[in-house]
Amino acid sequence: MSVVAIVGRPNVGKSTLFNRILGERKAIVEDYPGVTRDRNYADVTRYDKPFTLIDTGGFEPVSEVRMLVQMREQSQLAIEEADVILFVMDGRDGLTPSDEEVAEMLRRVDKPVLFVVNKVDGDKQEEQAAEFYSLGIEHFFVTSAEHGRGMGELMAAILDEL
Ligand code: GDP
Ligand code: MG
Numbered sequence: 001m002s003v004v005a006i007v008g009r010p011n012v013g014k015s016t017l018f019n020r021i022l023g024e025r026k027a028i029v030e031d032y033p034g035v036t037r038d039r040n041y042a043d044v045t046r047y048d049k050p051f052t053l054i055d056t057g058g059f060e061p062v063s064e065v066r067m068l069v070q071m072r073e074q075s076q077l078a079i080e081e082a083d084v085i086l087f088v089m090d091g092r093d094g095l096t097p098s099d100e101e102v103a104e105m106l107r108r109v110d111k112p113v114l115f116v117v118n119k120v121d122g123d124k125q126e127e128q129a130a131e132f133y134s135l136g137i138e139h140f141f142v143t144s145a146e147h148g149r150g151m152g153e154l155m156a157a158i159l160d161e162l
Pocket of ligand 2: 014016029056
């Protein structure tokens with residue numbers, strides 16, 4: 001079965017997105033980073049296409065450097081075991097150095113990587129997503145995992161890659 005992995009910094013909304021795709025609440029969403037202690041797995045079927053969805057996390061953001069090391073490890077695992085990678089960033093926080101570093105790593109991967117700018121809850125926040133173009137990525141999925149915005153387009157892209 002195809003594997004879709006969600007990676008990204010703590011608190012960008014990975015677990016919220018996981019739950020949103022699942023259509024139910026399985027992963028714990030917290031206002032504090034690092035709450036997904038372990039990895040959450042779920043088998044999902046959409047439009048007759050089954051896949052396994054993985055929500056990563058499981059670390060405390062002790063420091064920026066430590067977080068980056070963990071993100072690299074997390075992304076490396078996803079690169080190894082996933083067929084499709086969702087790299088989630090935070091449209092409210094804007095682009096961070098760790099996003100840039102991991103995005104650079106993922107750009108070189110020979111697997112489909114979907115770049116997601118989350119927490120864009122309304123049209124007003126849409127322009128905040130513009131700075132992410134400096135990553136040199138052609139297409140972003142602009143979402144609000146919390147409110148379901150942009151999920152149709154993202155879901156269609158995931159299914160296309162399976
Ligand atoms: P994770 O650490 O990446 O798994 O992030 P979580 O899913 O636990 O979410 C972290 C925080 O961001 C929680 O307070 C969520 O409610 C919030 N959040 C997640 N997605 C969105 C979104 O689309 N918009 C807004 N405004 N908040 C969000
Ligand atoms: Mg989480």
